[in-house]
Amino acid sequence: MQQTIVIKIGSSSLTSGEGGLNREKINFFARELAALQKAGNRVLLVTSGAVAAGFTTIGYLNKPKALHEKQAAAAVGQALLMQAYNEAFQKDGVSIAQILLTRADFSNRQRIQNALKTLQELLAHQIIPIINENDTVAVEELKFGDNDNLSALVANFVKANQLIIITDMDGLYTEDPRINPAAKRIERVEQFSDELYQMAGGSGSSVGTGGMRSKLEAARIATRGGVSVFIGSVLEQGDLTTAVADCGKGTYFAPESHSLSMKKQWVGYHSQSQGTIYVDQGAEAALIMGGKSLLPAGVTESTGEFIPGDVIEVRNFEKRIIGRGIVNYAAWQLQAVYGLSSEEVQKRVEVQRIEVIHRDEWIAI
Ligand SMILES: Nc1ncnc2c1ncn2[C@@H]1O[C@H](COP(=O)(O)OP(=O)(O)O)[C@@H](O)[C@H]1O
Numbered sequence: 103m104q105q106t107i108v109i110k111i112g113s114s115s116l117t118s119g120e121g122g123l124n125r126e127k128i129n130f131f132a133r134e135l136a137a138l139q140k141a142g143n144r145v146l147l148v149t150s151g152a153v154a155a156g157f158t159t160i161g162y163l164n165k166p167k168a169l170h171e172k173q174a175a176a177a178v179g180q181a182l183l184m185q186a187y188n189e190a191f192q193k194d195g196v197s198i199a200q201i202l203l204t205r206a207d208f209s210n211r212q213r214i215q216n217a218l219k220t221l222q223e224l225l226a227h228q229i230i231p232i233i234n235e236n237d238t239v240a241v242e243e244l245k246f247g248d249n250d251n252l253s254a255l256v257a258n259f260v261k262a263n264q265l266i267i268i269t270d271m272d273g274l275y276t277e278d279p280r281i282n283p284a285a286k287r288i289e290r291v292e293q294f295s296d297e298l299y300q301m302a303g304g305s306g307s308s309v310g311t312g313g314m315r316s317k318l319e320a321a322r323i324a325t326r327g328g329v330s331v332f333i334g335s336v337l338e339q340g341d342l343t344t345a346v347a348d349c350g351k352g353t354y355f356a357p358e359s360h361s362l363s364m365k366k367q368w369v370g371y372h373s374q375s376q377g378t379i380y381v382d383q384g385a386e387a388a389l390i391m392g393g394k395s396l397l398p399a400g401v402t403e404s405t406g407e408f409i410p411g412d413v414i415e416v417r418n419f420e421k422r423i424i425g426r427g428i429v430n431y432a433a434w435q436l437q438a439v440y441g442l443s444s445e446e447v448q449k450r451v452e453v454q455r456i457e458v459i460h461r462d463e464w465i466a467i
């Protein structure tokens with residue numbers, strides 16, 4: 103069966119710790135991806151490695167931390183990365199294309215629809231799109247940073263069958279094996295839990311960014327969109343095909359059977375939030391367990407200058423994010439009715455809908 107497969111390769115798998123590209127590895131991955139495409143699949147690559155590839159050319163001794171330095175390194179490295187991929191894929195007679203995206207592009211309907219049409223056109227012509235974050239223009243607060251989340255959004259957007267996240271570790275372990283060598287690998291995940299998130303730590307290498315935590319977040323986003331996910335290693339010839347065939351060296355995540363609608367995906371993951379609403383424990387339970395809408399009675403505070411129709415974040419009494427939704431009140435209207443009954447609210451403000459967030463426009467995170 104022809105499948106649409108998004109493959110994400112992290113910096114740790116493409117570069118050396120001291121910076122610079124590892125051409126042998128790039129040639130190897132190009133061969134693996136070409137084989138997958140020749141087997142009849144639609145293949146997209148999300149690649150990291152621009153910063154790690156470029157920083158030595160600029161003269162930095164280590165992977166830079168300041169944003170302007172990372173952006174400069176990425177500008178140098180992205181060209182080197184594409185040059186290396188181009189030469190590698192040419193050997194297998196495969197053409198490639200470069201796509202650079204930012205988080206802001208996903209929140210803009212027209213821009214992302216254009217990107218989708220471009221991707222579809224490329225795939226129809228057997229060209230492998232190679233996607234990275236547009237590091238030089240991304241603003242710090244809105245950066246993907248690690249590409250794991252970017253790969254999940256891409257996978258959902260193209261309605262991929264599988265997302266394969268290739269890293270330097272053969273899957274998710276009960277603890278970072280670099281810290282505890284006795285940690286055990288988790289073969290399959292059917293359901294996400296707090297316990298699972300506690301296992302996943304940050305990056306263990308000098309070139310990686312998000313570690314297992316951001317990979318787990320990406321797996322959650324993609325599986326909610328109906329995409330199967332694999333996190334693991336691809337080291338030898340045939341490993342990628344094996345990973346796609348459900349017997350790779352890593353951890354598999356089952357897709358949710360009732361995947362989120364495009365609208366809910368947009369609310370939860372693509373859109374930019376314009377403010378935050380804080381709710382009490384009763385409202386949290388109603389939203390999370392009861393499948394109910396949020397009413398003013400459960401709101402304790404809000405921040406941001408939102409207007410009706412904006413997407414906002416919802417946080418609980420511990421200030422932990424619990425979800426996102428489309429708000430039916432302007433910030434000033436909501437401020438006038440915190441904690442009030444719906445009857446009281448109607449006397450004080452004029453709103454289209456009494457619910458602060460309707461349950462159909464709410465997504466738990
Ligand atoms: N529970 C865990 N299981 C496996 N790896 C983990 C875990 N927690 C943290 N890690 C770390 O995550 C790293 C992979 O993430 P990262 O360095 O961001 O790689 P990449 O560049 O491939 O995205 C591993 O090298 C490992 O040290």
Ligand SMILES: N[C@@H](CCC(=O)OP(=O)(O)O)C(=O)O
Pocket residue numbers: 111112113114149150151152153154176234235237247248249250309310311312313
């Ligand atoms: N867009 C950046 C990604 C940075 C990064 O380190 O990501 P990752 O290796 O996936 O954790 C780059 O190309 O360098």
